[in-house]
Amino acid sequence: GESVGLHLPTLSVQEGDNSIINCAYSNSASDYFIWYKQESGKGPQFIIDIRSNMDKRQGQRVTVLLNKTVKHLSLQIAATQPGDSAVYFCAEGDNQGGKLIFGQGTELSVKP
Amino acid sequence: NAGVTQTPKFQVLKTGQSMTLQCAQDMNHEYMSWYRQDPGMGLRLIHYSVGAGITDQGEVPNGYNVSRSTTEDFPLRLLSAAPSQTSVYFCASSRRSGGSGNTIYFGEGSWLTVV
Numbered sequence: 001g002e003s004v005g006l007h008l009p010t011l012s013v014q015e016g017d018n019s020i021i022n023c024a025y026s027n028s029a030s031d032y033f034i035w036y037k038q039e040s041g042k043g044p045q046f047i048i049d050i051r052s053n054m055d056k057r058q059g060q061r062v063t064v065l066l067n068k069t070v071k072h073l074s075l076q077i078a079a080t081q082p083g084d085s086a087v088y089f090c091a092e093g094d095n096q097g098g099k100l101i102f103g104q105g106t107e108l109s110v111k112p
Numbered sequence: 113n114a115g116v117t118q119t120p121k122f123q124v125l126k127t128g129q130s131m132t133l134q135c136a137q138d139m140n141h142e143y144m145s146w147y148r149q150d151p152g153m154g155l156r157l158i159h160y161s162v163g164a165g166i167t168d169q170g171e172v173p174n175g176y177n178v179s180r181s182t183t184e185d186f187p188l189r190l191l192s193a194a195p196s197q198t199s200v201y202f203c204a205s206s207r208r209s210g211g212s213g214n215t216i217y218f219g220e221g222s223w224l225t226v227v
Contacts, residue, residue, distance in 0.1 A: 043202050043218035089154050102154030
């Protein structure tokens, strides 16, 4: 079936550096893509999303890039902080019912 | 503003027992859903609802029932608990069906262990 997966299960960065978390997806019919942050013992927290007709979208300290040619999604976090340490999930959805397909997740660890 | 509220937070069941996980949202959202998350995995959709009286199956519906009698509540019932249902369960809601900019809000999760 269709799936969304991540290239790297763990990522360790130095505080202040930029982080890049990658995601591959297989359903070319997905309408939008979302990045979630999940801290230990908590539910996923929305970070940013991007529609399938866009290539780039920026938020506060975060940028999402979408490359539909190679079905690749990335999340860039600028000036990574200790509070950014968490598991990050990419997910894909459609416009029919808000159903999401999640990837496996990448654990981001920020070293002070 | 409570958002999405799930109860209980933790539950231990014996194999064969039944129980209901409660989910309520106070944002007047039409769309609600249940996901399960197994260790080291992403979330998988169990059941979802696009409005009161309407429910449908997700990716892993077997062993679970749902109903949506009101806009606010979307309970998840385990009919006969099995160890394979040991997982963390998340309820989610959103303002409308799908699309960018339609933030899906998640509850804090319900940790279920079946022994």
